[in-house]
Amino acid sequence: MFRRLHEGATPLPFTFEGEAVEGREGDSVAAALLALGHDATRETGVSGAPRGPYCMMGVCFDCLVMIDGVGNRQACLVPLRAGMEVRRQRGRRKAGA
Amino acid sequence: MKRLSDVASLREGYDLAIIGAGPAGMAAAATAGGRGLSVLLLDENPGLGGQVHRGVEASPLAAVPALANVPGAGRALAQAAARAEVEFLPGATVWHLDAARRIGVSAGGAARMVVARRVIIATGALERPMPIPGWTLPGVMSVGAAQTLLKAQGLVPEGRVVMAGSGPLLWLYAAQLVAAGHPPALLLDTTPRANWRAALPHLWDFLRSPYAAKGAGLLARVRRGVRVVSGVASLAIRAAPGGLEVAWPGGTARADRVLLHQGVVPQTNLAQAAGCELAWDKAQACFVPRTDGWGETNLPGIAIAGDTAGIAGAEAAEASGHVAALAALHALGALDGAARDAAAAPHQAARARWRRGRAFLDALYLPAPGFRVAPDEAIACRCEEVTGAALREAVRLGATGPNQAKAFLRCGMGPCQGRMCMLTVVETIVAARGVAPGTIKPLRIRPPVKPVTLAEIAAMDSTEAERAAVEGR
Structure with a gap:
């Protein structure tokens, strides 16, 4: 869990895995998820292992999520916007699924 | 500075494009603006600052007295860049650069190619990977990542935080957590004791450098408030009930979060994709692009400034950004050789001053082979x-x-x-x-260097010749 040292910023409502949650103005999507206690934000494409943001600067790609239906978004680089629908990116696609 | 909001507002061509708005990129923009040339500054983040000066334009730490000085260092530079006559596209991902200085850039879900007569690559550094068992587990992240959350959002980790690794940033962030009243539970220092022997010949230069006093203060503040275990020779992290467990020879510790760091290395992907030559740097144990004193690479018109050309820190990066911009102005005919040399002299002196002492840090903090x-x-x-x-x-x-x-x-x-x-x-x-x-040759990097959707590429403007080639006419 991460804690905010300063609570002044404007709340921004969004959803994570369909659940209504709240971040703050100035958050990246990854920062908002970490502040909500979500350390695991994707499952890998090889083994399906859980992963979460590692570098927070756009180089590791471990924070990939689905945002508004679009996959492979780098949560650490995307500024949070009100009303975003964010989902975990789940592993590899299964044939026929 | 004119802030652009989408790729449609970009011109087709620029005299100078600067990729990266950290210390080197901001300095290059500040120097290159206002000389009658078209200058474009691109960065992936929402504002100026890069990683080291993250959030410098609107810091959440301004309201936190103990850390209010954190964004201070980059403020004057960010203001100088913001005053400069340049165009700035934030939130821009550069996914292509080639020797003809064509730049593929994507922002807000749309892509565009622009051409520049000169390019300055200022993509900075990234943290050296620390491949220990368990470093991919959720709850494990880099120290730089945690510091980004502090600088950009004012977030601090809660619970039992274990920090492990070596290098200046490890101690700086630990000191910031102490100042914030949230000290880590444990710091595992992996600096090999044998490194002192390699570092000692550089000690005198280090003691005369601006880093010495700052570093000594940091170490003292952290050691007063945090349990430090030195000489840690190996590490493993595993998932444990309700959290993580860190193990090293002689101990284990439970952790809610583990933060790893062992120095930084140049971020060279874009330079590599363009065709810049790299060489292995033994002292920093990483590949470094070949550049001359002006930042020029083997590719005509493409220069590199800042830590991408070899790790030397934020202040040296700032100086090298000014120097590379002056070289570009000269090459573009906006400055004669004498004026360039006169303007560059103080920046070259600053760069030399800030490089002094780095050899000591490089030798002392070179991670042991077991961690590389x-x-x-x-x-x-x-x-x-x-x-x-x-x-x-x-x-x-x-x-x-x-x-x-x-x-x-x-x-x-x-x-x-x-x-x-x-x-x-x-x-x-x-x-x-x-x-x-x-x-050994480094990895061959090909464009796109960052993911871009096919839809974005398909929607880009194409020339008649390109359409003819695809349609078989």
Whole structure:
């Protein structure tokens, strides 16, 4: 869990895995998820292992999520916007699924 | 500075494009603006600052008295860049650069190609990978990542925080957590004791450098408030009930969060994709692009400024940004040679001053081979989940370097395009083969260097010749 040292910023409502949650103005999507206690934000494409943001600067790609239906978004680089629908990116696609 | 909001507002061509708005890029923009040339500054983040001056334009720490000075260092530079007559597109991902200085840039879901007469690559540094068992577990992140959350959002980790590794940033962030009233529970220092012998010849220069007093203060503040275990020679992290467990020879500790760091290395993907030549730097144990004193590379019109050309820190990066911009102004006919040299002299002096003392830091904080080579059970390539054991098996089967290992195992082929694994793969392979890293070619990087959707590429403007080629006319 991460804690905010300063609570002044404007709340921004969004959803994570369909659940209504709240971040703050100035958050990246990854920062908002970490502040909500979500350390695991994707499952890998090889083994399906859980992963979460590692570098927070756009180089590791471990924070990939689905945002508004679009996959492979780098949560650490995307500024949070009100009303975003964010989902975990789940592993590899299964044939026929 | 004119802030652009989308790629449609970009011109087709610029006299100078600066890629990266950290200290080097901001300095280059401040120097290059207002000379009658068209200058474009691009950065992936929402504002100026880069990683070291993250959030400098609107810091959440301004309201936190104990940390209010954190964004201070980059403020004057960010203001100088903001005053400069340049165009700035934030939130812009550069996914292509070639020797003809064509730049593929994407922002807000749309892509565009622009051409520049001169390019300054200022993509900065990234943290050196630390391939220990368990470093991919949720709850484990880099110290730089945690510091980004502090600078950009004012977030601090809660619960039992274990920090592990070596290097100035480890101590700086620990000191910031102490100042914030949230000290880490434990700091595991992996600096090899034997490094002191290699560092000692550089001690005098270090003591005369601006880093000495700052560093001594940091170490003292952290040691007063945090349990520090020194000389840690190996580390592993595993999932434990309700959290994580960190193990090292002689101890274990429960953790809610583990933060790893062992220095920074140049972020060279874009330079590599363009065709810039790299050489192995033994002192920093990483590949570094070949540049001259002005930042010029082997590619005409493409220069590199800041830590991308070799780690020297934020202040040296700022100086090298000014120097590279002056060289570009001269090449573009906006400044004669004498004026360039006169304007560059103070920046070259500053760069030399801030480079003094780095040799000591490089030698002292060079991670032990055991932390640069992936152990059998540790993941070297996070994207494709390739372990140290798999790499050694590939070497046994005939892989000689990262480009062969990529064909064997896909390491370097995932979304990060080798950013997180190349150095580990190279060092693991050379250790297995018993050869020197300098004898191995770095990973061949091809565009796009960052993911861009086919829809974005398909929607880009194309020339009549390009359409004819595709349509077979």
